[in-house]
Amino acid sequence: GAVVSQHPSRVICKSGTSVKIECRSLDFQATTMFWYRQFPKQSLMLMATSNEGSKATYEQGVEKDKFLINHASLTLSTLTVTSAHPEDSSFYICSAENPSSRDSEAFFGQGTRLTVV
Amino acid sequence: QKEVEQDPGPLSVPEGAIVSLNCTYSNSAFQYFMWYRQYSRKGPELLMYTYSSGNKEDGRFTAQVDKSSKYISLFIRDSQPSDSATYLCAMSNSGNTPLVFGKGTRLSVIA
Numbered sequence: 001g002a003v004v005s006q007h008p009s010r011v012i013c014k015s016g017t018s019v020k021i022e023c024r025s026l027d028f029q030a031t032t033m034f035w036y037r038q039f040p041k042q043s044l045m046l047m048a049t050s051n052e053g054s055k056a057t058y059e060q061g062v063e064k065d066k067f068l069i070n071h072a073s074l075t076l077s078t079l080t081v082t083s084a085h086p087e088d089s090s091f092y093i094c095s096a097e098n099p100s101s102r103d104s105e106a107f108f109g110q111g112t113r114l115t116v117v
Numbered sequence: 118q119k120e121v122e123q124d125p126g127p128l129s130v131p132e133g134a135i136v137s138l139n140c141t142y143s144n145s146a147f148q149y150f151m152w153y154r155q156y157s158r159k160g161p162e163l164l165m166y167t168y169s170s171g172n173k174e175d176g177r178f179t180a181q182v183d184k185s186s187k188y189i190s191l192f193i194r195d196s197q198p199s200d201s202a203t204y205l206c207a208m209s210n211s212g213n214t215p216l217v218f219g220k221g222t223r224l225s226v227i228a
Contacts, residue, residue, distance in 0.1 A: 006160065034216075041125070043220040043221055044218045046217075093160050110159060113158060
């Protein structure tokens with residue numbers, strides 16, 4: 001089936017540094033990708049919708065200057081957490097829609113566990 | 118009221134039991150309903166995908182959607198220890214809108 005690859009799976013960074021997370025659709029072209037964040041024992045919360053070739057749409061309360069999203073190609077979206085702080089430590093997951101699948105089914109990446117120390 | 122409500126559990130059952138997981142929702146515009154399984158420290162994987170009301174069966178898993186009651190269920194028959202995970206319900210208005218997730222129910226199947 002369709003595969004979405006997310007990298008890295010785990011990253012530890014120092015407070016104040018930036019971290020880039022990549023989300024790739026391996027066997028389909030995704031015009032739309034979504035970025036979610038999941039805190040421990042919480043549900044996935046949508047952060048932003050990433051559209052190829054245009055600006056991302058951010059959910060209320062998500063700082064667009066802190067969470068930079070670039071969807072430069074139909075198979076790659078990146079999320080950069082800038083000037084990371086310990087409260088940004090979380091599990092970040094991307095999903096990509098396969099427009100060729102039934103009802104544009106969404107496929108998830110493996111997730112990235114970010115720890116800011 | 119949250120858009121999607123799901124009891125977080127934890128739910129502990131013996132091996133071989135039938136498991137029933139449920140979600141309620143408030144947005145009548147939801148048309149697509151999904152169940153995801155998430156193992157610890159992993160991304161969610163799609164288990165069942167249902168459009169509108171009705172039942173869908175896939176192996177040991179059965180998904181039910183009752184739009185009139187705004188209630189969805191996932192049944193797991195002959196549960197196995199390998200089914201131990203967090204199960205998230207999710208739903209959306211259409212095929213290309215972001216999903217709204219429940220909080221997830223943590224399930225433990227004891228051998």
